[in-house]
Each structure stands twice: as structure tokens, then as C-alpha cells.
Amino acid sequence: MELPPPDPNILARRDAIVSALKAIVPDGVVEDAAGRQVFDCDALAAYTQLPLVVVLPKTRQQVIEVVKYANREGIPIVPRGAGTSLSGGSLPRADGILLAMGRMKSILEIDYENGCVTVEPGVTNLNITRAVEANGFYYAPDPSSQIACSIGGNVGENSGGLHCLKYGLTTNNLLGVVFITPEGEEVRLGGKAGAQGGLDLLGLITGSEGLLGTVVEITVKILRKPPVTRTLLASFDSVPQAGAAVAAIIADGILPAAMEFMDKMCAEAVEAYNQPGYPAGAAAILIIDADGVEADVTDTMQRLAAVIARVGGTSQEATDEAQRARMWSGRKAAFAAMGRIQPDMLCMDGTIPRKALPEVLEGMARLSEHYGLGCCNVFHAGDGNLHPLIVFDQTKPGEFEKAEAFGADILRLCVKVGGVLTGEHGVGIEKRDLMPEMFTTEEMEQQGRVKCAFDPGGRYNPGKVFPTLSPCIEQGHLHVHGAQLPHPHLPRY
Amino acid sequence: MTRIASESEAVEFVRQARAQKQPFEIVAGGTRRGLGAPIPALPQLDVSALSGIVNYEPEELLCTVAPATPLPEIEQVLAQRGQRLGFDPADWSVVHGISGTATIGGAVSVDAFGPGRLLRGPARDSLLAYRGINGLGEVIRGGAKVVKNVTGFDLPKLMCGAFGTLSVLTELTFRVYPRPSRAAVLAVKDTGPLEGFAHLRKIARSALEATGLAYLPSGNTLLPDVGRGAALIRLEGEEVPLGEKIVLARALLGVPLDEVDAGLALFEKIRDGAMFAGTELEVWRLMIPPSDAPRVAAEIAAPLWLGDQAGGLLWLAAPPGSAGPIRALAAAHDGQAMLVKAPEARRAALGLYAPPPPALARLRAGVKAAFDPEGLLNPGRLDSGSGA
Numbered sequence: 001m002e003l004p005p006p007d008p009n010i011l012a013r014r015d016a017i018v019s020a021l022k023a024i025v026p027d028g029v030v031e032d033a034a035g036r037q038v039f040d041c042d043a044l045a046a047y048t049q050l051p052l053v054v055v056l057p058k059t060r061q062q063v064i065e066v067v068k069y070a071n072r073e074g075i076p077i078v079p080r081g082a083g084t085s086l087s088g089g090s091l092p093r094a095d096g097i098l099l100a101m102g103r104m105k106s107i108l109e110i111d112y113e114n115g116c117v118t119v120e121p122g123v124t125n126l127n128i129t130r131a132v133e134a135n136g137f138y139y140a141p142d143p144s145s146q147i148a149c150s151i152g153g154n155v156g157e158n159s160g161g162l163h164c165l166k167y168g169l170t171t172n173n174l175l176g177v178v179f180i181t182p183e184g185e186e187v188r189l190g191g192k193a194g195a196q197g198g199l200d201l202l203g204l205i206t207g208s209e210g211l212l213g214t215v216v217e218i219t220v221k222i223l224r225k226p227p228v229t230r231t232l233l234a235s236f237d238s239v240p241q242a243g244a245a246v247a248a249i250i251a252d253g254i255l256p257a258a259m260e261f262m263d264k265m266c267a268e269a270v271e272a273y274n275q276p277g278y279p280a281g282a283a284a285i286l287i288i289d290a291d292g293v294e295a296d297v298t299d300t301m302q303r304l305a306a307v308i309a310r311v312g313g314t315s316q317e318a319t320d321e322a323q324r325a326r327m328w329s330g331r332k333a334a335f336a337a338m339g340r341i342q343p344d345m346l347c348m349d350g351t352i353p354r355k356a357l358p359e360v361l362e363g364m365a366r367l368s369e370h371y372g373l374g375c376c377n378v379f380h381a382g383d384g385n386l387h388p389l390i391v392f393d394q395t396k397p398g399e400f401e402k403a404e405a406f407g408a409d410i411l412r413l414c415v416k417v418g419g420v421l422t423g424e425h426g427v428g429i430e431k432r433d434l435m436p437e438m439f440t441t442e443e444m445e446q447q448g449r450v451k452c453a454f455d456p457g458g459r460y461n462p463g464k465v466f467p468t469l470s471p472c473i474e475q476g477h478l479h480v481h482g483a484q485l486p487h488p489h490l491p492r493y
Numbered sequence: 494m495t496r497i498a499s500e501s502e503a504v505e506f507v508r509q510a511r512a513q514k515q516p517f518e519i520v521a522g523g524t525r526r527g528l529g530a531p532i533p534a535l536p537q538l539d540v541s542a543l544s545g546i547v548n549y550e551p552e553e554l555l556c557t558v559a560p561a562t563p564l565p566e567i568e569q570v571l572a573q574r575g576q577r578l579g580f581d582p583a584d585w586s587v588v589h590g591i592s593g594t595a596t597i598g599g600a601v602s603v604d605a606f607g608p609g610r611l612l613r614g615p616a617r618d619s620l621l622a623y624r625g626i627n628g629l630g631e632v633i634r635g636g637a638k639v640v641k642n643v644t645g646f647d648l649p650k651l652m653c654g655a656f657g658t659l660s661v662l663t664e665l666t667f668r669v670y671p672r673p674s675r676a677a678v679l680a681v682k683d684t685g686p687l688e689g690f691a692h693l694r695k696i697a698r699s700a701l702e703a704t705g706l707a708y709l710p711s712g713n714t715l716l717p718d719v720g721r722g723a724a725l726i727r728l729e730g731e732e733v734p735l736g737e738k739i740v741l742a743r744a745l746l747g748v749p750l751d752e753v754d755a756g757l758a759l760f761e762k763i764r765d766g767a768m769f770a771g772t773e774l775e776v777w778r779l780m781i782p783p784s785d786a787p788r789v790a791a792e793i794a795a796p797l798w799l800g801d802q803a804g805g806l807l808w809l810a811a812p813p814g815s816a817g818p819i820r821a822l823a824a825a826h827d828g829q830a831m832l833v834k835a836p837e838a839r840r841a842a843l844g845l846y847a848p849p850p851p852a853l854a855r856l857r858a859g860v861k862a863a864f865d866p867e868g869l870l871n872p873g874r875l876d877s878g879s880g881a
Contacts, residue, residue, distance in 0.1 A: 113694060113784040158643045165640065171647065172618050185852040193805060194615075195780035196604075196654060197829035197846040198875055199857045203617050203650025207643045224700045247552035253575045253671035293700060295737035296730060351639040353553055383641040384553075423641040431644075438644060442631040446863070447646045453859025465645065 003049070003429070003463040006095035010075055014052060017075060021055050021097070024065045028056035028103060039080070039098050043145070044088035044430055051078065051092030056103045060178070060186070060216045063099070067214065068184030070097055076459045077182070079210040081121065081153025084145040086347065087428030089157060089209045089464060096462075099214060101152050107131050108217065114192050116175055118219045121152025125159075128220065137222040140167035143424070144332075155215050158207025160424035162258045165382030166291075167223070169424070171206040178217035179205060182455040192219060204450070209426050210461040212454040226291035229257065230301055231324040234308045234315040235282035239263065240358040242284035244311045246381045247354060249288075252307050254300055258289040259382035260331050263361065266338070266376035266389070267330070273337035276330030279314070286313075286381060287331055334378050335389065341374060342391035344400070348407050350414030351385045351423035363413045364388060371406040373399070385423035386414065412437055427465045435467055494520075496539040500624070500632065500663040506538055507661060507869070508630035516872045519657045521561035522596040525603050527589035529656055529845035530873050531837045540598070543663055546570055555621070555638055556669050560598025560662040567597055577672040579619040581607030581704075581764060588766040588776060588834055598662050604654035607764035608705035608727065611697065611802055617653040619667045625652065625660030628865025638666045651860065656845075657871040659864040673729040677739060678705070678756020681748050683720025686710060686787040686800075692724045692746050693803040694783055699745055701738050704729050705760045708786070708800035715759060715768050715799075725753065727760055763801055766808060766833065772797060774810035775835040777819055781805065781828035789822055813839065820847040844878035 010017070018031045030036055031053050041048040052075075057063045070077050076096035083090055083100075092098045105122035110132060117128055117139070125146040128139040142161035143149055149159065154170045155177065167173070176190030179201075189202040196202060205212050236242040242261060249256065262270070267278045267285050278285055286308075290300040301317055308315045318324040330337075338345055352360050361377060368375045374391045388410050392403040411421050411431065415438050421431045435444065448466060452458075497503045510517050518532045521541040544561040551574040558567055564582055571577050583605040584595035599605075606615035613619065622636035635648025651659060681692050686708065693706040705727025709716050716723055728738045743750050753759060762768065769776045774797065781789055786804030798809035811819060816832070816839075823830040824847065832843050848854065861868075 111782075111784075112698065114782045115698060158647070160641060160643075168614070168618065169641065169643070171650070172614055181852065181856065187850070187852050187856065189853075191827040192782040193780045193826070193828035195829040197780075197831070198654070198849060198853075199659075199860055200617055200650045200654055201853070201856060201860070203647055203653075204860070206650075207647050224698055226700050250554060251552040251574070253673070255671055292702070293734065293737055293741060296734035299731050299734050351637075351641050353550075353555075353639060355550070355553060380641070384639050385641045419639055420637045420642045420644045422644050423639070424643055426643055427645065435645065438637075439634075443633050443635075446627060446631070446633045447648070449863035450646055450648075450860060453863045454856065 003093060006093065010052065010095040017073070017097070018053050020069055021053060021066065024069065025055055025057050025062050028058060030054035030056070039083070039092060039100065042080070042083040042085040042088060042090045044086055044091070044428065047088050047091050047429060049092045049094060051098035052095055054098045054100055056100050058103045063180055063214060063216050064184050064186060066097065066099060067180050067182065070459065071183050071457070074457065074459065076462050078461050079156065079214050081150035081156065082124065082148050084149040084153065085157060085426060085428060086349070087422065087426040087430040089426050089428040091429055093463070101150065101214070104216065111192065112137070115222055116192055116219050117222055118217060119151055121155070121215050121218060122150050125149050125151055125154055128222070132222050133225070136225050138225050139220055140173055140223055141170050151218050151220065152215050155206055155218060156208065156210045157426045160385065162260065162380065164380065165259065166255050166257050171203060173221045174202065174206060174218070175221060176219040177202060177205070177215045180214045180216055182213055182457065182460045190219070209428060209465050211451055211465055213460065226257070228294050228297045229289055229291040230297050231318040231327050232288045232301060232304055232315050233278070233318070233327050234286040234288065234313050235279040236284045236313045238283045239361050241312055242286060243354065243357040245286065245308050245313050246357070248307045248311055249304060250354070252303060254303055256288045256382055257291040258287070259380070260287045261285070261377070261379035261381040262331065262334065263377040265374065266334055266378055269337040269341060269376065270330040270333050273340060274329055274333050276326050278330055287327055331378065338376055338389045338391055342393050344392050344394045344403070346390040346403050346407050348388045348390065348410050349385070349422050349425040350411050350419055351383070352414050352417050352419035354381065354384045356417035356419065360386065360413055360417060364410060367406055367409050371402050373403055373406055375406070380423070383423070384419070408434060429464055432465055433467050435465070494537040494539050496542060498542045500543070500626070503538065503540065503661050503663060504626055504630055504632060507626050507628070510536070510869050511628065511630055511867060514867060516869045519661055519871055522563070522594040522599055524584065524586040524589070524591050524593040524595045525599045527591060527834055528603055529840065530876050530878060531840055532871060532874060535872070538661065540661065547664060551576055554640060554669050555666060557638065557664060557666040558597055560665055561596045563594045563596055564600060571669055572672060575672050576669045578667060579609060579613035579670045580616045581609030582616070583607045583764045583766070585766050585833065587770045590770065597665060601653055601665060602655060602657050602662070608707065608760055608801060611706060612702055612704050613670060615653065617650045620649045620653055620665060621668050622666035623649050623652050623660070623662055624664035625662045627660055628867055628869045632663070633660065636666070640668055656874040658861060658875050659870065661870065673731055673735070675732055675735045676727060676729045676757055677735060678753040678759060679726045679728065679739065679742060679750040680753045681724040681746065681750060684724055685721045686790055689722050689724040690783070690786045690800060690804040692748070693726070695745060696726055696742060697783065697803040699741070701728060701742055703727060706803040707760065707763050708804070710798060713768060713799060715762050716753070725756070725759065726750070727756065763799065768797065768799060769808060769810050769834070772810045774812055775816065775839065776808070776810050776833040778831045778833050779807040779809070779819070779823050779828060781807065781823060781826045785826045789826060792822060793819060816843055840878070842878045844876055846877065848877035
């Protein structure tokens with residue numbers, strides 16, 4: 001993975017740039033090496049780069065002035081939320097300003113009548129829910145890093161979570177933003193009315209990975225917390241049987257709030273790790289949540305049990321909150337549990353058609369044998385989003401490279417069966433050079449022209465998402481060493 | 494008019510048009526032609542042969558169709574497997590007095606969402622992937638045929654509401670939804686707009702997952718004997734859960750809630766704008782924050798109007814002089830007004846929407862040029878008019 005080489009003319013002007021930024025944000029410029037080091041990577045910690053300078057604006061006006069200054073001076077900008085990206089979306093540049101939005105964290109308005117909240121981009125995902133939960137509301141998208149990740153970053157990455165099948169990704173829960181273009185112009189897209197009135201640029205910038213500009217204000221939908229949530233644990237003798245259960249559940253008209261798959265290796269690892277009570281010997285398990293009003297959930301639970309029995313699986317419903325939490329504890333500990341098998345781990349992120357699950361798992365088993373590396377699978381079965389965890393030992397020469405090649409092969413397999421390179425982590429730098437696996441030259445150029453409509457100078461987050469150099473097979477992934485994630489306090493599932 | 498039979502013929506047509514610098518209009522069912530700025534007489538690319546279900550996988554919640562597939566055909570195929578489209582697409586041909594077949598491509602291109610938007614969003618939230626031909630004559634795929642995808646820019650979103658100005662669509666993939674076996678429509682009758690919309694918002698804020706929340710004022714032509722007006726609530730579910738939802742809705746509102754006969758058909762009429770068929774007045778759709786609905790409705794005082802989306806959408810018919818005030822009011826309420834029906838000269842003068850602010854207009858023009866640099870596809874269709 002290579003980024004475009006830094007511009008020596010910008011590096012030579014560093015002192016002047018720092019002074020100019022200090023004039024705009026007097027108390028929010030980080031210039032010393034130790035300070036900048038804090039920002040030298042996101043959660044894809046295998047790649048690090050000291051930024052030219054970090055600027056932490058507090059107001060919209062400061063953002064505009066910083067962006068206008070950078071535009072005038074031809075300096076790249078890398079936007080950053082909380083730095084929890086798993087794909088290197090906010091990896092800094094040696095010749096770029098890191099525009100970190102973490103200090104803009106006010107909740108501007110809570111509007112229960114219209115079911116929405118307006119916030120600044122640095123507000124964490126979970127703090128939106130916290131601001132409204134006393135009144136029985138919540139914000140639906142729940143990436144596993146929700147305690148730390150910022151809503152601005154969620155917009156940039158179109159973040160998902162466990163409940164996407166029923167409640168959608170960020171893009172489906174977003175009503176409007178105020179957006180600063182790479183030229184420093186303020187543009188309002190959508191709003192409380194959720195109205196676009198012309199080309200839907202709100203939909204376009206969501207998930208654009210910081211390539212099109214910076215959001216400074218965000219209006220999201222909030223939902224009434226479902227009165228009842230119940231959980232069911234199902235186990236199966238084979239992967240195809242579990243796949244058949246997932247297909248039958250969907251075909252039966254059930255829309256689970258969450259439906260998580262774990263393969264045998266993963267289930268056994270977590271059973272050894274924190275004893276969630278998963279049935280011994282199961283080839284695959286599913287953890288399924290249903291939510292809604294009481295009668296709806298009761299009805300769904302009965303139908304789920306019947307469908308699972310019909311395909312030959314066994315199921316058990318949690319009888320109380322404690323048992324529910326225990327069932328989920330295993331799934332949420334999957335990363336940590338795998339970390340005990342081998343010291344290092346790569347987490348992949350592709351989406352496949354659900355029907356291809358048995359084929360993809362078989363293919364991964366073959367790859368696992370070929371590379372001589374272990375791989376277990378957790379899978380958002382409801383929406384087809386697969387998270388293979390490749391375990392390896394970086395102290396063994398060549399093993400990291402093998403793990404990366406294994407990961408790239410898995411993503412190629414996902415694309416081959418009709419899936420995609422990334423379901424929720426983003427392309428960033430991690431999967432950038434795999435983009436031609438999924439898109440034709442014309443399709444890449446089409447997206448490139450869209451980028452140019454916003455950023456003719458190509459200064460916003462350059463080097464991310466689209467390959468700019470000759471394709472290179474080097475891939476980086478979420479790198480875990482000694483079961484320690486880049487943000488060890490964040491749950492990852 | 495050139496009637497193409499396949500995507501490759503359409504590619505050939507676009508390439509020739511490009512070589513000749515000849516703009517053209519894309520047509521299929523033709524039921525949306527009364528919307529937006531009229532296109533001057535131009536060659537037409539008739540894509541109506543691109544019709545039919547391409548691939549339907551109920552267990553994947555995915556349905557891929559050709560763009561000129563009639564809406565009823567899709568709904569029928571999905572219903573056979575207990576599913577449906579998420580955005581409840583409307584057929585507005587009755588508003589325009591046009592006989593023709595409303596197609597899925599047209600519904601997506603004008604974002605003709607219906608009451609189901611409440612729960613499942615407008616067209617943009619359902620369209621996962623598309624194939625289309627850009628103004629360079631290239632076949633471009635956007636999005637992917639999976640429910641969850643963040644790979645590259647989300648181009649399908651741009652196709653929704655683009656009025657065919659970005660691509661000649663050749664294939665559309667939707668995420669589809671389960672269709673519960675039961676539905677009921679309940680009404681609070683003799684309730685004024687202030688109180689009626691408040692009831693609807695209360696249901697919208699609840700966990701009842703209503704799929705229709707509309708208000709019909711006194712004097713409406715869809716439901717007789719409503720007194721001061723009727724707040725209508727569509728609830729869905731299997732038999733027992735639906736019963737519980739009805740009990741909960743009654744408890745929540747604390748007012749008599751009567752089940753409406755033929756309530757589902759009533760919501761279809763609301764969706765399709767049936768109340769505005771035959772009116773000589775200009776027809777508008779205003780999207781506003783739901784809580785502003787009573788105030789906005791009172792200020793406009795249109796002779797014919799109704800509220801959908803718990804107040805987030807007002808349909809109204811108003812005399813020609815009202816365009817300026819309607820648009821100003823929508824803008825003041827952080828919303829937008831779409832001119833649904835007006836004589837051709839008025840549509841040319843007014844355009845579909847009020848002009849966007851300059852910075853937004855520039856970005857949109859840039860995106861248009863990224864797909865169609867020479868302005869060949871449906872030229873002027875989304876332009877703002879010269880003024881009222």
C-alpha cells in the first residue's frame with residue numbers, strides 16, 4: 001500500500017502553515033512531534049504516518065477558514081472523527097493537515113416532536129442515544145465502537161452495526177447535514193423534513209470516506225426504543241443447515257432485529273474464553289434478536305423456533321435478561337477469544353449473498369489450509385456481512401504477509417460470489433487496491449469524476465478509496481497483537 | 494422515437510446521440526411527463542421494452558427488475574411470496590389525467606414514495622444497485638446486489654429523484670420487505686388539524702411501526718362525514734400482534750378509534766394523489782418537518798389539501814398566484830415544495846423546485862456533468878424555471 005509521495009514544497013512551508021492555522025484556531029493546533037504522534041494512525045494501526053500538523057477546530061467558522069486556507073495554499077486535508085476507522089480512512093499524510101473534529105461535540109437540538117436530533121460531528125454515536133434514552137428513544141445504528149466513534153465519522157463511513165437488516169445503516173437514519181466543500185463553501189443538504197429536492201447529494205456524501213468534504217452539523221432520526229427484545233440461540237449440525245435456517249427465516253417473513261452467525265472454531269474459542277453456554281459440538285450457531293411490541297415478539301419467537309426445527313436445528317430462548325446477556329457475551333467476545341489462539345489477528349469485512357455462505361466458508365477453509373493459517377467466522381447473517389478473523393503470529397517471518405494475502409483472497413472470493421469488498425468498515429487504504437476486483441475502469445472513472453465535481457484539486461483525503469498508483473497487492477487490515485486491539489477499551493464484534 | 498430492445502441497443506443509441514451532440518428524452522410509460530420542467534420536442538429514447546423481473550430472490554430480500562416493469566407487476570410477484578417494495582411507490586397518472594402504465598424506473602426517477610416511507614424511507618433507501626448508461630455511452634453499475642455495502646460512492650442514491658438526468662437506467666435492484674398478513678386502518682374523526690396531526694405524531698413516536706399516518710380535513714373528497722377532519726392510522730402485523738397494536742394505539746391516544754372500511758384502498762388513493770385528479774388548480778407536494786404541518790396548512794389555506802407522513806408531506810391544490818408564497822413558506826420551514834401539476838408554460842416558468850442556493854447548484858451541476866458532460870439526457874428536466 002502506497003500513498004502519493006508528500007509534496008516537498010509543502011513540507012518546506014510547515015512553519016508558515018502552522019502559524020497560519022494558529023491564527024485561525026489559536027488553542028487547537030498540535031505541531032510538536034509527541035502531540036502529533038497521538039494522531040498518527042486510526043484503528044488500522046498497521047499503518048502509521050505523522051501528520052504535517054493537526055488542527056482541532058471548535059466552531060464551524062474555524063472549519064471554513066481552515067479549509068479555505070488549505071484550498072488557497074494547495075495543502076491536502078485529511079478529515080478525522082474519533083480515529084476508530086478499521087480501514088485507514090483517516091490515516092494522516094506527511095504533507096497534509098489533519099482536520100480532527102473531536103472538539104465540535106455539542107448536541108444542538110433534540111426534537112422529539114419530529115423524531116430527530118441535531119448534533120455537531122464530534123458527538124459520539126452512543127451519546128446521541130444517551131441524550132434521549134431517558135425519554136425512551138435511541139439512535140439505531142450501533143457500530144461496535146459506538147462508545148468512542150463520532151457521528152461525523154459514521155457519516156463519512158456510512159457505519160453499520162448489528163441491527164442493519166431491520167434498521168438500516170447510517171445513510172438510512174440521516175435526515176440532513178451542513179457540509180463544508182473542499183473550497184470552503186457551506187452547503188445545507190436535507191434537514192428535519194428529510195427533503196432533497198434535486199440530486200441527492202446527502203446520499204452521495206454519506207460513506208464517501210472523507211473524499212468530498214467535511215460535515216459540521218448532522219441531523220439524525222431517533223426511534224422509540226422497542227418495548228420488548230428477546231433472544232434465541234440456535235445450533236446446527238452443519239454450515240449448510242445453518243444457512244438453510246437463515247434463508248427460511250427470511251423467506252418466512254421474519255425481520256429479526258439482529259441475527260448473528262458463528263462457526264465452530266469461533267464458538268469453541270469463545271466457549272473456552274467466557275463460557276456463554278453455547279452447545280458443545282455445534283457446527284454453527286445463530287444468535288437472533290426479535291424486538292417490537294409484546295405480541296409481535298412472542299409471535300416471532302414461535303415462528304423462529306418452528307423454522308429452525310424444520311431445517312433440523314435446535315433452539316433455546318433466553319428466559320431472562322441475564323441469560324440474554326450471556327448469549328450475546330460470547331458473540332461480543334469473539335475477537336478477544338480468538339486472540340488467545342494466536343497473538344495476532346486480521347479482521348476482514350465483506351458482504352456476500354446469504355445463499356453463498358456454505359460455498360464461501362468452504363472456500364475459506366481451503367484457503368486456510370493453503371496458507372497454513374487459522375480463520376474463524378462471525379457473520380451478520382441477516383444482511384450477509386461477513387467478518388472472517390485470520391489468526392497468525394507476527395513474530396514468525398513472513399506470516400503477516402501470508403495473512404494479508406489470505407485476507408485479500410477472501411475478499412476476492414466475496415466479490416466472485418456476487419458480494420462486495422466491504423459491508424461496513426470502508427475501503428480506506430486497506431482495500432483500495434482491490435477496487436478493480438469489483439469495478440470496471442469506466443466505473444472507477446465515473447466515481448473519479450464525481451469526486452472531481454467536489455474536489456477538483458484532489459486535495460481531500462488523497463490516496464484513499466481509489467487506487468492512484470499501479471495496483472499493489474499489499475493490503476493492511478485491522479491488526480491485533482497479543483489480543484490487544486488498537487483501542488483496547490472498545491468492544492469489537 | 495427510437496424503441497430499443499436491449500441495453501446494448503440503448504448504448505448504441507446514446508453513443509450516436511453523443512456523436513451527433515443530439516440531446517434526447519428518455520420515455521417508457523410516460524406517466525411522469527407532466528412533472529417538472531417540460532422537455533422541448535427532442536428525439537425520444539423509448540425504453541419500454543426493458544421490462545420484466547430479472548431475478549427475484551425472496552430469501553435474500555432482493556429483487557432485480559428491468560426499469561420499464563409496471564409497478565403492479567412487481568407488487569404482484571412480490572406479494573406472492575409475502576413481500577413488497579419498501580417505498581410504497583405511487584402512480585400519479587390520475588393526477589395528470591394520463592393513461593399509461595407507471596413503471597418502476599419512473600417511480601425511482603421521480604422518487605414517488607408513498608405512505609410506507611414513514612417506516613422504510615423513500616426510494617433511495619430501497620434501491621441497492623443499478624445498471625445504467627451515462628452520457629458518455631458507458632454502462633455503469635452502481636452499488637451492489639447485497640443488503641449491506643459501503644464499497645465506493647453510493648451512486649444508486651443519486652439515481653433516485655434524478656428525473657433521468659444522469660443515466661439511462663437499464664436494471665434496478667431493490668431490497669424488499671416482508672408484507673405482514675394483516676393490516677388495519679383506524680381513524681380519529683371530527684378532529685381539527687392541530688389535534689389531528691398531534692395524534693399522528695404521537696403514533697409516529699411510538700413503537701407501533703405504523704406504515705401510514707395521514708390527515709384528511711373537512712371537505713376532503715376521499716372520506717365523507719369526517720366532521721372537522723380525520724386522522725388515519727395504518728397498522729400492520731400478523732393477527733394477534735395487529736390486535737395488540739390496535740389496543741395500544743387506542744390506549745396511547747385516549748380517543749375513540751374506529752376501523753375504517755376500505756381503509757387500505759383509501760391509503761392507496763392518498764398515495765396516488767387521487768384527490769387531486771381533475772382539479773384546474775396547481776398541485777403541490779410540500780415536505781416539511783411534521784410538527785409544522787398544521788401551521789403551514791393554515792397559512793396556505795388551500796381549497797383542497799391533505800396531510801401524509803404524519804404531517805411531513807402536504808399535498809395541496811392552489812391557484813396560480815400561490816407559487817411564490819408556497820415556496821417561501823416551504824423554505825422557511827426547512828422544507829421543499831415540488832410542483833406536481835401545472836400547465837406547461839407554468840412548469841417551464843416555475844421548474845420542479847425552487848432554485849437551490851448557488852453553492853449547492855454548482856455541486857449538483859458538477860455531478861450532472863460527471864455523468865453527462867454534454868447534457869444529452871433529459872435536458873432541463875430538473876432545472877429551476879425562470880420565475881413565476
